[in-house]
Amino acid sequence: MDWVWLVPALPLAGFLLNGTLALARPTAKRAVTVIGVGVLVLAFIVAVGVVRALAAAHPEAPVVFRYWEWIPVGALRVDYALQVDQLSAVMLLVVTGVGALIHIFSVGYMGEDEGYARYFAYLNLFVFFMLTLVLGASFPVLFVGWEGVGLCSYLLIGFWFSEQANADAGKKAFIMNRIGDAGFLAAMFLIFRYTGTLDFAPVFAQAPTAFASGGPVITAITLFLFLGCTGKSAQIPLYTWLPDAMAGPTPVSALIHAATMVTAGVYLVARTNLLFALAPLSSAVVAGVGALTALFAATIALKQWDIKKVLAYSTVSQLGYMFLGVGTGGGAMAAGIFHLTTHAFFKALLFLGSGSVIHAMHHAYHATHAHSDAQDMRNMGGLKAYLPWTAALMWIATLAIAGIPPFSGFFSKDGILAAAFARGGSAPIWYLFWGFGALAALLTAFYMTRMMLYTFHGPNRTGAKEQDHLHEAPWVMTGPLVILGILAAAGGLLNVPALVGGGAWLEHWLAPVTHAGAALVPAAELSHGAEWTLIIVAVAIAVAGMMAAWRLLSPESLVPAAQAQPETGFAKVLYRKWYVDEIYNAAIVRPIQWLSRTILWKVVDTGVIDGAGVNGSAVVSRALGWVGSQLQTGNVGFYVVIFVAGVIAVLYGMVR
């Protein structure tokens, strides 16, 4: 386990080397490939070794490795320290494993791009920061990783920055993240104020005594932390950056906006689960916002035509499920992390698969010099004849996300919903959350089937000339898809519930991390009958959703995007994302811009600081100088008068 420092150090070295190559020799593609992919594969191998050592050691508390003293200021002492425990082990394997697969995929996808070296440099840097985030032993170190992944997200979303829209999307992501980060910082300040430390172990040890259960302080702290999570993990109200982030390259969307960065918020809640257990109101808020977001995003995904946008809203929706899980607490904490893991598998598979599709569409349009949108589903159709492997693997992911047993998504999603329903026994609002989740599951099955239907089935709408150029992706891209497909299919084995005879392996693995918080949550048990009923309901919902999509939708009635009619009515509202972006623009962005322009610039900057401050002090100096110069008359008689007056003054002072 002592080698844990090597895991983040390898991608950092990759960033430095690839960055140098990007600046010095951007055409050295083979070197970049070897370095960029090699460090990730090595990091994964080391991570496996670390986890095996951890499993052999069975520690009850996290193992902390301190490397150097970072901030010694007054009463505050923060070291650069990494900790290895069961939760960070799970995240470690997900980040390095899925990350390595996506790096391999990128070799094929970005192979012809000019910024190849820059891309891999940024990608390596991102993995470094993400690993710092999950391995950090204190809030500040986690925050360094938190901010760093935000930075890399900005760099990668705006990778093709010569297009204004891409640069804007990068800025939008970064700025909305910063709003959340302000909440994170406020929470850190409060934690330090009340416990005097920012390291995880002492904070969690003091928490039950330092904070009154359900009191205003702990509620404020956890709500601020959750504000940071809504920014980073794209929940209501700070989710609008994620669909715009699809402007970046597709592997970036897979890695950052599906598997790893956006799950940082879920990780944070899981890491601080003891604090959330002490604040039942905050836990309810987390679960409620998660459930509502799950439903809300699912409705928007129903009417999107860009394949990546469908997947983006699907990600937002699934993240809502994860928050529902960690918000419910107790055993559902492990269920939330389980869903995080399975979601990483099938969502990465879906994104990479859509990457294959887009890659093929680009090639086709490039060959025929057409300018149609390669990502619009109305331009696709019937692609399973041309991309059979991609189609089959994406169908596996779709079944997983819809929650059809025995694929992985079924086990994780059902775990969350069952826990939510059980919690309803002590707090009825959780039945409402369960209801949202169930409805969202129905919609998920529907829109995913819709996506598959329009993309791979039915008649092909790409165009007669383009069809000759559509072909399957090379093996460097399809290989990772296969591995992810196996994981998506079999991932359920990680946490088979006791109900069906499994060992709930992941839940027991995470027990040392979650048991302190779980003890504070009201125990919720369902009878076996209720559990089986819920399972049957869940499967029925999934199947119903898929069948409804298959029956009600007719890909034959679609026309290519250029000839499509604009949406009308309620469909238009869904297509325009419930106009949330427009509302934010009018209510928040415009007033702030007005404030900056009219008041802060014209009044404060030009008037007060420039006018009174800078010019004003010059005027005052000149005036004082003029006053002084009036004494220089050159007239000796005048000087003598002043002289005598001075003497009188001195004498007066002495005689008093």
Added chain:
Amino acid sequence: MTFLEFNFWAFAILSVVAATLCVTRRNAVSSALWLVVTLFAIAALFVMLDAQFIAVLQVLVYAGAIMVLFLFVIMLLNIGRTGPGDLKGLFGAGVAVALATGLLFLLSRVTNAAPPEAIRLPPGAAAAAQAEQGLIAVVARPLFEAYLIPFEITSVLLLAAAVGAVVLAKRRL
């Protein structure tokens, strides 16, 4: 009022009046001459204060040499005639009188205090010393004994002044 006191007050008033006239005459030569009168009156006051040698020196050096020098320069520069008013206007006069009055007031407060007992000599000690050593020896002996060094330095100072005056007044260096 003894004779001595009457004399003292007479010469005191004379000196003040002559000084006032000196300050207010338009003609520069008149000012110089009235200053000479003032110096004579002060010399008389010196005599009454048991400083006879100093009084003689005042007449010889001050009134005799320095004032003659002044008159030489006035004559040389030909400003002896009654010229246009060189007294300042009404406002200037007011300021001058006000400041002078203020100074007068403060200085009178300063000189009101009596010297401390510790350094005072017994009354009549000055006259007794004079009777014992003679008028000049009373001043000369300390001058060449205790104050020898300032005496020598003063001689150097006078030399420097003489050289300086010659150089400054040359027509061509």
Added chain:
Amino acid sequence: MFLGPALAVSVVLFAIGVAGVLLRRNAIVIFMCVELMLNAANLAFVAFAQQLGVGGQIFVLFVMAVAAAEAAVGLAIIIAIYRHTQSVDLSQINLLKG
């Protein structure tokens, strides 16, 4: 014996000298008023010498010597200025204005 009155006369003469310096414009007359002030100081010294010892009189001696030297040099300067500006009126000599 006459310490009080002598000091009073000295102060009055000094004030008259100051008034003269402030009142007049002719450089030579101003100089004479300065000499008047020096004499007032001499008078004070001599008045105190009666009670505090002969050092006062000796100091008067030195004051006279210095006054002589100062008068010589000062008048030489006035002559040099007169050669330059043809006037000893102080209000005409203001090259240092500004």
